[in-house]
Amino acid sequence: MINRVVLFIMDSVGIGALPDSENFGDVGVNTLGNIATATGGLNLPNLQKIGLGNIDGIMGIDPIANPLGAFGKAMEISNGKDTTIGHWELVGLHVKKPLRTYPDGFPKDIMDAFEAKIGRKTLGNKAASGTVILDELGKEHMETGFPIVYTSADSVFQIAAHEEIIPLDELYKMCQIARDLMMGDHAVARIIARPFVGQPDSFSRTSNRRDYSLDPFGETLLDIAKNKGLDVVGIGKIEDIFNGKGITEAVHTKDNMDGIDQTINFLNSDNKGIIFTNLVDFDAKYGHRRDPQGYRMALEEMDSRIPEILNCMKSGDIIIFTADHGNDPTYKGSDHTREYIPIVIYGSSIKSNTNLGIRKSFADIAKTISDLLEIPDTGNGDSFKNLIIK
Structure with a gap:
């Protein structure tokens, strides 16, 4: 048995x-x-x-x-x-039926609503590699405090933030806000918290990732x-x-x-x-x-x-x-x-x-x-x- x-x-x-x-x-x-x-x-x-x-x-x-x-x-x-x-x-x-993807980034009405709810502007809003986009926007993120929003060929809405700039609890709250927005006609499979640490040219993602499925x-x-x-x-x-x-x-x-x-x-x-x-x-x-x-x-x-x-x-x-x-x-x-x-x-x-x-x-x-x-x-x-x- x-x-x-x-x-x-x-x-x-x-x-x-x-x-x-x-x-x-x-x-x-x-x-x-x-x-x-x-x-x-x-x-x-x-x-x-x-x-x-x-x-x-x-x-x-x-x-x-x-x-x-x-x-x-x-x-x-x-x-x-x-x-x-x-x-x-x-x-x-x-x-x-395939889950929704956004190869050209997320619609303006979604991003406007997201930024209004989190009280900050965002960076990115495009399809990108998670490591490449840190090299591209990580420094600006640290200077502005604006989270990096990106996607991929998968059905995902990803939010990257430096753990010293946006604390994990706040990043997770942002992800829950995104989860609530990305439902119905805009439902994606996962909202993913992508915390990272380090300095420009040496950023690394941490194990504190969290998925909201x-x-x-x-x-x-x-x-x-x-x-x-x-x-x-x-x-x-x-x-x-x-x-x-x-x-x-x-x-x-x-x-x-x-x-x-x-x-x-x-x-x-x-x-x-x-x-x-x-x-x-x-x-x-x-x-x-x-x-x-x-x-x-x-x-x-x-x-x-x-x-x-x-x-x-x-x-x-x-x-x-x-x-x-x-x-x-x-x-x-x-x-x-x-x-x-x-x-x-x-x-x-x-x-x-x-x-x-x-x-x-x-x-x-x-x-x-x-x-x-x-x-x-x-x-x-x-x-x-x-x-x-x-």
């Missing part, structure tokens, strides 16, 4: 372009494969032992004769390639598990992505290694249900910044700690290593890329050398977890429980 499922999100670790990726402006993208090509190969022996290299179409990691777990990849049905839509589909929702558009796997009395632990930005819905306990993390530490802590605790972890550094620090070498180092650092995670697992535990979208650091621009996501599953009750093939939706993972935990499902996705359980 399965007592716990660890849903372990390697944020943005895609494995190749989806058939419709060109519709999203993505041609030839492959986060893992292109990192391997650009950096001379990836060394991920622990994920490789479980089955990562045996997934059809993956480049840079050789298959092995008898992987320890189950492996495959999944397509995204939902209309998008961002964090929110990817995570929502992973827990059983299909979002057919929309509620999911329907009941998710997390809601169902919580309502059935199971624990649903959110590690990293999970609580933010779901606006707290369906979460029984949450801990925010400073970086990938902290996320792994917290996952181990909860594995060593007495809980039953779902441990939902997101490691965001791959996306935030290396994908968006188009740094394949840094991305590779972060992947290899994570892989080196997988034995610690597996050693903490009990007989009724399984772990699913997967992702939420791609973010190919060798591709143009600075935005996510529409890709397949890997599925690599391990546990004492999991059949070895099991090829799941290409799943038609991320929601197959949600349906499978529902079946494993013997709880109702959202109605989306096809379960592969019978393929993986001994």
Whole structure:
């Protein structure tokens, strides 16, 4: 019997372009494969032992004769390639209408209302890389006290502020004001607080980021598990992505290694249900910044700690290593890329050398977890429980 499922999100670790990726402006993208090509190969022996290299179409990691777990990849049905839509589909929702984006900045009436409510002017109001816009406007922000507002190709309204110029509490209040404004026809997936520190030419974002999300558009796997009395632990930005819905306990993390530490802590605790972890550094620090070498180092650092995670697992535990979208650091621009996501599953009750093939939706993972935990499902996705359980 399965007592716990660890849903372990390697944020943005895609494995190749989806058939419709060109519709999203993505041609030839492959986060893992292109990192391997650009950096001379990836060394991920622990994920490789479980089955990562045996997934059809993956480049840079050789298959092995008898992987320890189950492996495959999944397509995204939902209309998008961002964090929110990817995570929502992973827990059983299909979002057919894309969330609102603002590639040319936010409308004047929105910005006028926002500035009136916060009592300050703003800087920016355009699509930009989060680090580039600090280099461009950080000094002026420090001189004027005006927060920096920007967006991206994703459905986000981001507010950057130096922690010594606008205290965190005030920045968070600004984000709540923006959240209240960006609803209805202007609803975006997330309002994101982007605090930073340092001096001009040496600014750095801090771990005090906070996301103000929309509620999911329907009941998710997390809601169902919580309502059935199971624990649903959110590690990293999970609580933010779901606006707290369906979460029984949450801990925010400073970086990938902290996320792994917290996952181990909860594995060593007495809980039953779902441990939902997101490691965001791959996306935030290396994908968006188009740094394949840094991305590779972060992947290899994570892989080196997988034995610690597996050693903490009990007989009724399984772990699913997967992702939420791609973010190919060798591709143009600075935005996510529409890709397949890997599925690599391990546990004492999991059949070895099991090829799941290409799943038609991320929601197959949600349906499978529902079946494993013997709880109702959202109605989306096809379960592969019978393929993986001994």
